[in-house]
Ligand SMILES: Nc1ncnc2c1ncn2[C@@H]1O[C@H](COP(=O)(O)OP(=O)(O)OP(=O)(O)O)[C@@H](O)[C@H]1O
């Protein structure tokens with residue numbers, strides 16, 4: 001239902017409103033409700049963390065925000081940013097697929113796809129941001145999992161996104177590689193990119209999160225500032241989730 005994505009919103013204007021607004025959004029795959037009745041504003045500021053049990057709907061929500069799937073009910077609106085254009089978005093999948101080329105060539109491909117210059121400087125700049133320039137000539141598929149995740153971030157940054165969506169970017173990484181990714185994400189967020197991250201890593205949520213959206217059974221169970229979420233959750237669902245009681249989403 002592509003026509004439910006409003007790409008010329010009149011309700012979202014000005015520079016301090018949300019980048020993206022979901023109103024009464026539901027997503028059903030065939031007969032299966034995946035997300036139900038979501039009301040959510042994604043505004044600029046520190047990263048928003050999506051938490052919730054396996055199968056809750058976090059990845060699907062990220063795909064909705066990215067426009068990879070369209071709501072079956074409700075509206076998803078994007079606010080025009082400075083210059084009157086819609087926000088640029090980039091998505092990093094949990095297991096990014098590398099092109100069978102060098103790290104530098106992967107970045108060049110992403111720059112080309114974004115319609116940007118593929119000069120040596122542009123490539124170096126992006127590889128530097130993820131501390132990979134020394135591995136620029138290595139086949140991307142030979143990079144370690146952590147290095148591949150950083151390269152995936154560089155490719156995403158090639159789009160100069162306003163909104164960067166990350167689906168469990170550190171799920172299979174050790175603490176050192178996780179920290180490297182988190183440092184990049186924190187820098188990108190400080191530069192003004194709005195980051196939304198789905199994660200099962202509570203430490204990561206505390207370290208990176210400005211606010212938390214808890215998704216349970218395809219619904220938003222709680223949304224709070226990160227500190228409040230962990231110190232004084234206001235819903236039973238959040239208390240159960242934090243106690244490790246809430247394992248299944250349905
Ligand atoms: N196209 C689809 N058809 C049928 N079911 C789907 C489809 N896409 C997602 N689902 C189901 O929707 C639910 C939510 O999936 P989703 O991947 O969004 O969960 P998640 O919160 O990201 O889980 P995890 O923490 O395991 O990554 C799951 O039960 C999944 O099987």
Ligand SMILES: [Mg+2]
Pocket residue numbers: 058059060167198
């Ligand atoms: Mg997921």
